[in-house]
Amino acid sequence: MIRTISDLQKRDLNHVWHPCSQMKDYEDFPPIVIKSGKGIYLYDENGKQYIDAVSSWWVNLFGHCNERISTALANQAFQLEHAIFANFTHEPAILLAEKLVEITPDGLSKVFFADNGSSAIEVALKMSFQYHMQKNKQSKKRFLALTDAYHGETLGALSVGGVGLYNQVFQPLLLDTVRVQGPDCFRCPFNEKPNNCNTPCITAVEEKLKLHHEEIAAIIIEPLIQAAAGMKMYPPSYLKKLKALCLQYDVHLIADEIAVGFGRTGTMFACEQAGITPDFMCLSKGLTGGYLPLSVVLTTDDVYEAFYDDYQTMKAFLHSHSYTGNPLACRVALEVLQIFEDEHYIKQIEEKSTYMKELASKIFQHHPYVGEYRQTGMVGAIELVKNKETKEPFPSEERIGYHIYQIALEKGLLLRPLGNTLYFMPPYVISKKEIRIMIGLTHESIQQYFENVQNSKVVLEVE
Ligand SMILES: Cc1ncc(COP(=O)(O)O)c(C=O)c1O
Structure with missing residues (x-):
């Protein structure tokens, strides 16, 4: 796969040291330049939209660029x-x-x-x-x-x-x-x-x-x-x-x-x-x-x-x-x-989290590589395992979460897993329809990983 790198991405890599990152990873997976945000979405410099399923490190509650705030x-x-x-x-x-x-x-x-x-x-x-x-x-x-x-x-x-x-x-x-x-x-x-x-x-x-x-x-x-x-x-x-x-x-x-x-x-x-x-x-x-x-x-x-x-x-x-x-x-x-x-958010959270739990449990619980789908309130987690019976984890060197993260980003979904655990912690403004899309894209990304991209290589080209 050939990926182009923009001027801002190139300049970022000249000087910026990003948190929680091995900077060498950025050689073939450069940082996404975010230009704006609205509701549950972030938009990059090319106008591509990403669902912020992790509330940008768990901070966002009522959407990006919330009018009142x-x-x-x-x-x-x-x-x-x-x-x-x-x-x-x-x-x-x-x-x-x-x-x-x-x-x-x-x-x-x-x-x-x-x-x-x-x-x-x-x-x-x-x-x-x-x-x-x-x-x-x-x-x-x-x-x-x-x-x-x-x-x-x-x-x-x-x-x-x-x-x-x-x-x-x-x-x-x-x-x-x-x-x-x-x-x-x-x-x-x-x-x-x-x-x-x-x-x-x-x-x-x-x-x-x-x-x-x-x-x-x-x-x-x-x-x-x-x-x-x-x-x-x-x-x-x-x-x-x-x-x-x-x-x-x-x-x-x-x-x-x-x-x-x-x-x-x-x-x-x-x-x-x-x-x-x-x-x-x-x-x-x-x-x-x-x-x-x-x-x-x-x-x-x-x-x-x-x-x-x-x-x-x-x-x-x-x-x-x-x-x-x-x-x-x-x-x-x-x-x-x-x-x-x-806006009675505790009530809204109750309704939305119930919906999220029903849907996500149905979709993930029986997946051959999902050890467990668990949820408390508006935090849902999918723990991927190598063996569903023994709960044996995937070795961390395989970086399964990281690979699925990359696939999901291509699809417009920001997940940023924790090791072998993918999770949802979306802003509370998310609608039921958006919850469906978030869960659907996550499922597709997991499928795609296990089906065919485990060994794909990315080549970078400068614009
Ligand atoms: C439970 C908990 N405590 C403390 C922190 C640290 O907060 P900060 O990243 O703002 O220093 C975090 C950050 O993720 C956290 O999850």
């Missing part, structure tokens, strides 16, 4: 674009903090602003550690995290991450985290049935806590879905038991809802489904509907009060980012939350 952003830009957030404040941040406290689980009363997901994780880890220091629990200087966890890519966040692809090479630099086997419902070692699961896997956490609780400041988890691990899903009962263990062993619970917050799991926040309030809740991504980087850490009065004292006691939380509480991002977030309410 763009207008709110433009208006704010003419009033106040940014101001230092120490000793100064502004209406968008105040209103947003009030709103977040109102809609998150009871007991979360204080909001600390940061500017991306990883930095929110750093904040939560540091706050938890400092809290214990200030409560004279000097031994609590480790964190407990699950296998296959993903919490971002700064060094603190990588330390609690469990996906080797991202943190293996940095091991010598990372914190000494206590690691525990997390839930693995697809390959459940206890052979529990999904609808009748007693979460015996929680005992692994209990055992670690029994041994190490005096050293552990906090447990960090991705509630209900371990997203970057391949959309691994587990039931709310696990979270409920985890919270009880945290209380029993005097360990904080950090709920990283950066990927799953804002309706992705069917409720506004995943923790709601377990009826729990974590000690820290990290939010980002959907917070601004995919417009601007912003993150927050919500916490409790108990945590806040451990830092509240005369300056000379040096108990303050002295963490800051230049763009903390950026007014443009806060205004956009307020508009996002208003859209949720005005």
